[in-house]
Amino acid sequence: xxEEQPAxxxxxxxxxxxxxxxxxxxxxxxxxxxxxxxxxxxxxxxDPWIAVAxxxxxxxxxxLYFGWFWTQGQTLGMRAWRTHLVDREGRSPTWLRALARFxxxxxxxxxxxxxxxxxxxxxxxxxWHDTGSGTRLVVRARASRLAQATHxxxxxxxxx
Numbered sequence: 001x002x003e004e005q006p007a008x009x010x011x012x013x014x015x016x017x018x019x020x021x022x023x024x025x026x027x028x029x030x031x032x033x034x035x036x037x038x039x040x041x042x043x044x045x046x047d048p049w050i051a052v053a054x055x056x057x058x059x060x061x062x063x064l065y066f067g068w069f070w071t072q073g074q075t076l077g078m079r080a081w082r083t084h085l086v087d088r089e090g091r092s093p094t095w096l097r098a099l100a101r102f103x104x105x106x107x108x109x110x111x112x113x114x115x116x117x118x119x120x121x122x123x124x125x126x127x128w129h130d131t132g133s134g135t136r137l138v139v140r141a142r143a144s145r146l147a148q149a150t151h152x153x154x155x156x157x158x159x160x
Contacts, residue, residue, distance in 0.1 A: 006124045011139065018077030019075050070098040073092040087136075
């Protein structure tokens with residue numbers, strides 16, 4: 001395996017599952033201020049204005065969650081699968097690219113996930129949201145054990 005390879009669909013789906021579990025926990029915590037503002041009672045979503053405002057709030061929380069991790073180069077799910085998000089120059093994306101990726105990811109899901117299935121046929125395994133936002137998911141090879149051993153100090157040398 002060379003230095004970087006494009007991430008395939010199965011790896012992407014595993015990352016999505018991992019990150020979805022974490023996002024559910026974040027959204028669960030994000031309900032706390034809503035319940036606090038409502039004096040400890042559940043929020044009544046029957047009012048359309050409250051329902052729209054709450055949905056916008058939760059979408060905003062999801063964007064902040066993904067945007068922060070994407071601008072750092074990895075979500076926790078990506079870290080578990082040795083995958084990095086980079087822009088065309090190989091750097092971590094900007095907040096603007098993260099916003100484009102977030103919005104286009106929603107579009108990629110809408111027609112039965114077609115934007116993700118597209119990666120099976122794209123030469124660089126890119127989905128619609130990758131292409132549209134100028135980002136790509138890459139898998140980086142693990143450092144070999146020999147390379148790791150050469151970078152770690154020898155404890156015997158420190159005692160002398």
